Amino acid sequence: xxxxxxxxxxxxxxxxxxxxxxxxxxxxxxxxxxxxxxxxxxxxxxxxxxxxxxxxxxxxxxxxxxxxxxxxxxxxxxxxxxxxxxxxxxxxxxxxxxxxxxxxxxxxxxxxxxxxxxxxxxxxxxxxxxxxxxxxxxxxxxxxxxxxxxxxxxxxxxxxxxxxxxxxxxxxxxxxxxxxxxxxxxxxxxxxxxxxxxxxxxxxxxxxxxxxxxxxxxxxxxxxxxxxxxxxxxxxxxxxxxxxxxxxxxxxxxxxxxxxxxxxxxxxxxxxxxxxxxxxxxxxxxxxxxxxxxxxxxxxxxxxxxxxxxxxxxxxxxxxxxxxxxxxxxxxxxxxxxxxxxxxxxxxxxxxxxxxxxxxxxxxxxxxxxxxxxxxxxxxxxxxxxxxxxxxxxxxxxxxxxxxxxxxxxxxxxxxx
Amino acid sequence: xxxxxxxxxxxxxxxxxxxxxxxxxxxxxxxxxxxxxxxxxxxxxxxxxxxxxxxxxxxxxxxxxxxxxxxxxxxxxxxxxxxxxxxxxxxxxxxxxxxxxxxxxxxxxxxxxxxxxxxxxxxxxxxxxxxxxxxxxxxxxxxxxxxxxxxxxxxxxxxxxxxxxxxxxxxxxxxxxxxxxxxxxxxxxxxxxxxxxxxxxxxxxxxxxxxxxxxxxxxxxxxxxxxxxxxxxxxxxxxxxxxxxxxxxx
Numbered sequence: 001x002x003x004x005x006x007x008x009x010x011x012x013x014x015x016x017x018x019x020x021x022x023x024x025x026x027x028x029x030x031x032x033x034x035x036x037x038x039x040x041x042x043x044x045x046x047x048x049x050x051x052x053x054x055x056x057x058x059x060x061x062x063x064x065x066x067x068x069x070x071x072x073x074x075x076x077x078x079x080x081x082x083x084x085x086x087x088x089x090x091x092x093x094x095x096x097x098x099x100x101x102x103x104x105x106x107x108x109x110x111x112x113x114x115x116x117x118x119x120x121x122x123x124x125x126x127x128x129x130x131x132x133x134x135x136x137x138x139x140x141x142x143x144x145x146x147x148x149x150x151x152x153x154x155x156x157x158x159x160x161x162x163x164x165x166x167x168x169x170x171x172x173x174x175x176x177x178x179x180x181x182x183x184x185x186x187x188x189x190x191x192x193x194x195x196x197x198x199x200x201x202x203x204x205x206x207x208x209x210x211x212x213x214x215x216x217x218x219x220x221x222x223x224x225x226x227x228x229x230x231x232x233x234x235x236x237x238x239x240x241x242x243x244x245x246x247x248x249x250x251x252x253x254x255x256x257x258x259x260x261x262x263x264x265x266x267x268x269x270x271x272x273x274x275x276x277x278x279x280x281x282x283x284x285x286x287x288x289x290x291x292x293x294x295x296x297x298x299x300x301x302x303x304x305x306x307x308x309x310x311x312x313x314x315x316x317x318x319x320x321x322x323x324x325x326x327x328x329x330x331x332x333x334x335x336x337x338x339x340x341x342x343x344x345x346x347x348x349x350x351x352x353x354x355x356x357x358x359x360x361x362x363x364x365x366x367x368x369x370x371x372x373x374x375x376x377x378x379x380x381x382x383x384x385x386x387x388x389x390x391x392x393x394x395x396x397x398x399x400x401x402x403x404x405x406x407x408x409x410x411x412x413x414x415x416x417x
Numbered sequence: 418x419x420x421x422x423x424x425x426x427x428x429x430x431x432x433x434x435x436x437x438x439x440x441x442x443x444x445x446x447x448x449x450x451x452x453x454x455x456x457x458x459x460x461x462x463x464x465x466x467x468x469x470x471x472x473x474x475x476x477x478x479x480x481x482x483x484x485x486x487x488x489x490x491x492x493x494x495x496x497x498x499x500x501x502x503x504x505x506x507x508x509x510x511x512x513x514x515x516x517x518x519x520x521x522x523x524x525x526x527x528x529x530x531x532x533x534x535x536x537x538x539x540x541x542x543x544x545x546x547x548x549x550x551x552x553x554x555x556x557x558x559x560x561x562x563x564x565x566x567x568x569x570x571x572x573x574x575x576x577x578x579x580x581x582x583x584x585x586x587x588x589x590x591x592x593x594x595x596x597x598x599x600x601x602x603x604x605x606x607x608x609x610x611x612x613x614x615x616x617x618x619x620x621x622x623x624x625x626x627x628x629x630x631x632x633x634x635x636x637x638x639x640x641x642x643x644x645x646x647x648x649x650x651x652x653x654x655x656x657x658x659x660x661x662x663x664x665x666x667x
Binding site: 016017018019020021023024028031034035324325327328329330331332333334335336338410411412415416 | 472476479481482501502503505506508509510512514516518520522524525533534536537538539542581593
């Protein structure tokens, strides 16, 4: 008897459990959405708006920030200027930079070159290519005192010859580097026969001609002599023309160097000097993004929540409307989880399509605004690619409760209606 | 295996002391303990006034509800207490449902409605259309396979529903007021169809109000106040019943 019963149970074991294949789930969910295309589109609208606003806001802020970045010069970003502020407050000739300034600052990490320079306090020095005794025509040119380090840091490009160096500086040699403009005015075309210039009657050997100086525009016009020579001949800076130090730093080091330079130069009294660094691009970007983003992202977030509520609401209504269909599916062998999965797939698909359309609209908005302002569109592709999936997740979350309701409907109750 | 005596196949349905009480308050005894056996190939009609327990019986036999007492076996398998997973499998493979309200999905063609039953029974996709067409052919509707339910008459809709119930070759066709929404002429046609299906070997349990429909069945059962009573079936015409005589009415 026992064996017979066991055998019967064996033979009577249910056939394979009923299933819902992923492909069937997909096509059933899609069919569910396409049954009422109008309603599906309206349901998606909240998600479309939310995701679209999100992508557009991110795109527009990134693009706007990108414009700031573009105008933000690399030259400026790697330049620190230390000013002898104490010199402005006195009429006495002052130089608060110690004699070995270049070396002190060079030791700071991130510094490529550094040097002190000032405009020699002569309103327009008379400069000529021939001694005045022999009747040379003098012209007025600015004279600049600079350490070799300052020339290095300024990024001066030579048209001919060389820059003066530590040797000239250490011996206060009467050498000069002149700008191409000055060379033309003075009638100096080449350095082959070691031309000289006369500054206020003092002879200087011209060792180099500067083609272009990107950081110190003053040097593109005048005559540059070693700092020690200038002090020897004309004294310390005065008449409100204080000395400055130009520091060329590595990219990203400017902020730190600016903080350290005054202390490195004058550990006894760093307040004599003040260092100015460019605004950090990160800080600039942050200030732009935070002010714009928070408000609009909050609005986009609200739109997304509204979208989620819309999906949840419509799906719940659909569950109640399609109660008979749910009962039928259960009668045809669907398990509660199959029913739940179907409604979850439908709401997820709604969110996914909403996200897809929203992302497209967001990109389009960014492009239209960008073209209108002749900007360069900038948009992180990860944002665009993630947007539909964010929509899908919203749909999934919104579908959880309706799916639960659908899966717990009693088929016996709903089939008799 | 060969040493064991050959057992007769189990009945399609065996109800043993099955009763159902709706949880209250107050609790309502919808079915009093009853026994029922339906064998393979039988055509059984259940009649009774509204509220007599017909629907409760159908829900229990169709595994849409669980009995509060007793044992339900389908094809020898105890399904009354089985987990939902197994009950869903039995519904998918062994029971075909036909409802009074047809329950066709309005946006799908006749063939697609039939194919819905194959989704959960997990028939390979490439074989579904052929099987659906065969089932539609069985009910004489192969030519309307691509029609939407809205384009079909009531009788045609119910035939599509029958095709959907037949497509997985169930052990039992469970019909709940199959002609309740049909006119007299169509009802007669549908009764002919059910009868022919029975002749082809399908086991039928038909719940109906309609005496004409009930009269086509070999066995008639009435329910009143939750109690079953077997009415003598009409005589089975000679030669039609064949081998079924071997294990006649329970």
